[in-house]
Amino acid sequence: MRPAIPRRRKRGEVKESAVHTGGMAGRGGKQGGADADVAVVGAGFAGLYLAHRATTLGLTVVVLEAGESVGGTWYWNRYPGARCDVESIDYSYSFSEELQQEWRWTERYASQPEILRYLNHVADRFDLRRHIRLNTRVTAARFDEDALTWTLTTDTDETVTAAFCVMATGGLSVPNRPDLPGLDDFRGEWYHTARWPAGGVDLRGRRVAVVGTGSTGIQAIPMIAREADHLIVLQRTPNFSVPARNRPLSEAELAKVKATYARRRARGRIAPSGVPSDREPSPGRGVPPERRRQAYEAGWAEGGASPLLRAYSDMLVDEEVNASLADFVRDKIGEIVDDPATAAALTPYGYPLGAKRLCLDTDYFATYNRPNVELVDLRKTPIERITETGIQTGDTLYETDVIVFATGFDAISGAVTAIDVRGRADRSLRDYWRTGPRATLGLMAAGFPNLFLVNGPGSPAVLGNVLAFIEHHVEWIIDCIDSLRRDGIHTIESSEDSDERWAVQVDEIAAATLYPKAESWFAGANVPGKPRRFLPYAAGLHTYRARCDDSAARGYGADFVLDHALSKHAEKRP
Structure with missing residues (x-):
């Protein structure tokens, strides 16, 4: 039986067993009297798989999740029309053949409610809930150079300590809230698509304005147009979008997939x-x-x-x-x-x-043929302010009852920098990334020992099937931790030189493509003040996987600094 999650401790409370015992005591031992071997931030696709993979190898794990349920992105993004843009049969876990065979996807591109049901099924099937603390937002993470542990502080002022910390915070999880003058004066209702109310919003008979025509807006606008009395779409940059051709999946089609799932997954693991x-x-x-x-x-x-x-x-x-x-x-x-x-x-x-991200749609462009839909080109008349009754652009006031902001996210790095992460010598991750996020292999940043990133800057991140990227990262991270334990290595971290070398390589790869020719959220262009740097690794998962596997095969030392010492202050400890 694996140990249950320990009682929560208030900040500053001393744990009775917190006497330093000489590090990780073999397989399953915890370092420095920590609460767990691994602390995971986020209970979405990555966090759930981390909990499963870690406990399978005998590691103790605590997963901290801000939401009221598991699901991550798919818990928060409940806006009308939300669905995946990778086919359901591929946008799902591959680690369990039994799971693949028993779950039945109903559509080619699953909707948000179906994906959330799937994630809850996974949490129950693999008994993962006992490792998860819901309604618990991590606000800070600090590395203790004496105990060689991470201490995570939550919005309830409680703490969790662990030898390793994994940021499974999601590449698209921190909403980009527009800074528009007068928004607080608006007398109607306004919502961000990434924080849509669980009970939905009744738009029947109402005048609705949607700001933003990226992937989210393109999914939501046709659905909102069917319900609203009048829909005003305010567009700054038009986007390329192609038909999803979504449809129900037949039993025969599913049977054919399930009969060859193993081969399909193998192809996906080496596909760019x-x-x-x-x-x-x-x-x-x-x-x-x-x-x-x-x-x-x-x-x-x-x-x-x-x-x-x-x-x-x-x-x-x-x-x-x-x-x-x-x-x-x-x-x-x-x-x-x-x-x-x-x-x-x-x-x-x-x-x-x-x-820019190529969007998928169902009747998006045809929606503008509806008599109740109006398009406003913000390139000609930008938004000046929000008034008490609507949106002012130039000489025109668009009166509205509800404003929907489909303005995207602080992508890839935003969810990590939203947390006050402090490494060696109180180094701030926000400060370290002030000129642009960088992390060796997209996995670790210099000065932050035993802190891993899932789909971080410098990884393939969002350029394809995120589930395939997540599974690769989780497996690499947990295998790395297991290897360190077996070899008696207490810390692993990157160096500033290795971070910069990898960032330069990511830049060079991007420069050989057409990606930098667009002002996109791939490079942080949608967030005012965010340094512009193309964040994903654009050479494809197959190339990236080979590079990460090579690092592991060489014992990690070619890319990372490994330390067998318990602490630079070990001799001072009684």
């Missing part, structure tokens, strides 16, 4: 995007325009991002090939939207297709 494919695309350079269009028509009819982005292998590195697909999608927008002026305003220019 983490999404399995049966074919290897060839370059589009030199392919006649009519043949390209045939390929694009087939991808448009199939639905989803992969059939179009992977139509040719050079889609995200060759401007001419990319432009041919961008023109194809622009033509489709013009065919769908009836009003030429509205179609022109919705048509993206000025950046390559895919350099």
Whole structure:
């Protein structure tokens, strides 16, 4: 039987057994009288798998979650139309064959409620809830150089100590709340899509304004338009979006997938995007325009991002090939939207297709043909302020009962820097990342021993199937911790040199693609004051996995600093 979660302690309270015992006592021993071997922040996909993987290897673990339920991103993002943009059969765990066989996905792209049911099923099936503390937001994390432990402080002023800390905080979890003058004066209701009320919002018969037309807005706008009396969409930057072609999954289709799931998962683990494919695309350079269009028509009819982005292998590195697909999608927008002026305003220019997240939609562009939907082009008349009754742009006041902000997130690094993380010599992670987030292999930052990041800056992060990226990171992290315990190593950390070398490599890889040619949240462009740096590793999961595996095979020492010493102050301890 694994130990239950220990009683919570108030900050400053002395634990009776907190006498330093000489480090991790073999497999399952805890370091420095800590509450657990591993403290995990977040109980979404990553946090749940961390709890399962850690306890399977005999590690004790405490998972701290701010929400009232497990689910992470899929607990908080309850807005109308929320669903995954990777096919459900791939946007799911691969670690358990039994889980794969027993769970039945109902749609090609699962909705938020279904994904949340799945995560709750996983928590129950693998008995993970006893390791999780809900309604517990971590506000600070400090490394104790004497005890070689992390102390996590929560919003209830309680603490948890652990030898290792893993930030499973999610790449898209901290809402980017717009700083608009007058918002506090608004007499109506306003909501951010990432904090949508659990009971929903009744929009029937009301005037609604949606600010933002990124992936979230593109999912929500068609759903809101069906309910609202009048919908005003305020758009700053038009986005490329392609049809999802979502549909129910038949029993025959599911049976075929389940019969070959193992092979499908194996392909996904080595695919650049983490999404399995049966074919290897060839370059589009030199392919006649009519043949390209045939390929694009087939991808448009199939639905989803992969059939179009992977139509040719050079889609995200060759401007001419990319432009041919961008023109194809622009033509489709013009065919769908009836009003030429509205179609022109919705048509993206000025950046390559895919350099920003390619959105999936169900009837998004057709929604603008509805008589109750109005588009406001903020490039012509920016928002000046929020008034008591609506939104002021130039000389026009758009009166509204409800404002919905679909303004995205402080992505990839924001959820970590929202916590006051302090490492050696009281080093602040916020200060260290002030000129731009950097972490060796996207896993560790210099001066923060035994602190791991899941899908951190410098990892593939969000450039594909996040579930495949999460599973790889979790497995690498827990295998690393297990290896350190077996070898008697007490701390692992990166150095500033290794962080900078990796950041330069990430920059160089990005520079060889079309990604930097867009002002995107991939580089923090949506958050005022955030340093601009392309954060994800763009060479693909297959290349990244090989690089991480090589680091592990060489004993981690080529990329990280390992220390067998209990503490630099060990001799002072009685």
